[in-house]
Amino acid sequence: MAAQIWTVRSMSVVSFVVVGRQLEPAAFGLVALAGGIIGVLAILSDSGMATYLIRQQQLDETTRSTAFWTSLGLACTLAVLLAACAPLIAAAFDEPELTVVLWCLTLNLVLAGGSSVPNALMRRELRFKALAARGTAAAMTGAVLAIALAVAGAGVWALVAQSIGQAVVSAVMLWCAVDWRPTLQIERRRAREMLSFGSKLLTIDLLMQARDRGEEFVLAGVASTTTLGFWTVATRLVKLIQDTGSQVISSVTTPAFAKLQSDLPRLFRAYETAMSATGVVIFPAMLFLAATSPDVVPLVLGEQWTRTALVAQITAVTAAIGVFSYFDRTIFVAVGKLRPEMIMVALIITLHLVVVVTLAPLGLTAMALGLLGRALFTFPVRQVVLHRVVGVPYRCLLKPFRVFAAAALMALLVWGGGQVLPWEDRWARFGAYAGIAALTYPLLLLLLARPVALDFGGELKRLLAGRLRRGARASGPSQAQEPSATVRPTDSSKV
Structure with a gap:
């Protein structure tokens, strides 16, 4: 999958x-x-x-x-x-x-x-x-x-x-x-029952849509669709990277957490594991983009999008911080406590829209900075509510924080390298950025978040081993017909 x-x-x-x-x-x-x-x-x-x-x-x-x-x-x-x-x-x-x-x-x-x-x-x-x-x-x-x-x-x-x-x-x-x-x-009674349950979720979903779509509606109304286009491309670039790293885990958390709703200790461990595993991929990707956007955005999308580079930088940092709240709603849904989530989301979205309406006329950079400030302010609020309402221990944040620290140090080294690189060619600079990240992030992850790194590496090994076994079984009949044939490693790697 x-x-x-x-x-x-x-x-x-x-x-x-x-x-x-x-x-x-x-x-x-x-x-x-x-x-x-x-x-x-x-x-x-x-x-x-x-x-x-x-x-x-x-x-x-x-x-x-x-x-x-x-x-x-x-x-x-x-x-x-x-x-x-x-x-x-x-x-x-x-x-x-x-x-x-x-x-x-x-x-x-x-x-x-x-x-x-x-x-x-x-x-x-x-x-x-x-x-x-x-x-x-x-x-x-x-x-x-x-x-x-x-x-x-x-x-x-x-x-x-x-x-x-x-x-x-x-x-x-x-x-x-x-x-x-x-x-x-x-059955009308059944429809009313489902709609009654869904009304709280619907309220939360609509509030989340107000947050995400409110930016678009305000920008289109206050400025123009051209300005909205610049904002859309900057945020879409961040979202593509974010979804690539998170969707595998997020697609299974709702049913998996729901099955653990009666076993809170296991649910909390699953929450911590999901956040850490997502962070291993999302934190370095987002912070790498934040460190390299001035070169990466024009290189990938063309010079006409240079204006979006700074917005992409700020939005990438905001997305990295958002990982700490990525699975909060899934926890509330699993334990059936939607009212506190609904109230909290309403307050956060209200603040979000105030920031958008206030700062959108000042430009995309001002709005992006305001939304980063909103994320920094609301993140600890969400964790306190999770702890008091559901009982999620604060220690569940320790492993993800260590992963974040490793990614942040990597991004700092990448940015610092960019300041001293002698080349003007963007492809050469991007290659250097990628090399610095590839060399430093695994080492920093092992140094600062060794248990997470070992667990993640173990999962990758099991995944690869499973694919190799399936590849070997798939090649079995042909081997039986040609006993002397040698199986090439590249055959199983394509499975």
Whole structure:
């Protein structure tokens, strides 16, 4: 599954780089604005029912079918309302082209509503390999469409086609992989029960959307879609790296934590392990980007995006700090204590939006610095709430902090090396940065966070050993036919 997820992210990076070199910032801003609206409505169509299905110990057909038809009905209703309101939304943002973009992307909203329940059922059954395969095919389809249309000069429609192509392929493969099909067994009482449970999750999800999408809406309203495009590209670069390192772990934490809800000591150990394992990858990646953005951003995306380098630096540091709160909500969901999370998220999001509204008129750098300050302020608040409400020991932060320290020292050495490098060529500088990081981070990790480094190394060895064994079994029949043949190491490494 890890290989498939990394394949998806690799395809996303390739398409992002190629398309970023072809399109203007306004195109990214326009699709980001439309995608933000679709994202909020998709949350409404699900209304927390997917999490309800994952969390239940036993599921019957009435529950599954009721959840499906409720989610699909909400999605279709919201899609019709969005189509009707699209011209008004476009006029409000003074973006005439937004109307047609929204009309096209309503298909994504309907597909999301129809895919929510089968996706939840597969996650509940821990069928992550099939989900990853679906994501791989969808990402490849979207990437091919985006690159082909961007090179052909389609402009913003390259990004629209990418989004729709991914949604269609993802939905089709999902329904091909799941054995379940909905029936007409619908029960209003069951729907009310699910919506009641999901209402708290829905509130939290909408608040999180207000945080993430609020930036986009404010920038589009206060400035322009061009400014939003610069912000989108800077944050998208950070998010691509972040998701590449975290999605393997985050995709399994909700069902895994839910199974440990009655055993708090094991749940807390799983929480600590998940945070440490994520940090081993995310901390160095984010802080490396923070140290090298002035060279990396123009090198990867082109000189027209140089303006986003400083924003990417600041946002990368913010993302690294965010790892310490990455699994907080999953803990609250696992133990069924959503009200404290809802109140805390509401306060954090309010502060977040105040920062955005106040600093957005001053420029992207000022807003990025303000959001970094918000993250530094709210991180200890979240940990105190986790400790008092759920009982998570503060010591669960010690191992992740040591990993963070190793990554921070690595990034400092990379930045310091960049100050004395004699070369002006960005490729040469990037090679030097990568070399410094590759040499120093493993040593610093062993020095400062040895238990985490050994555990992580052990998991990698087990993963590689398993792949080698599967490769050996796969090559068994051919070996039986040709006893004298020698198995080449490269054959098993491709599995």
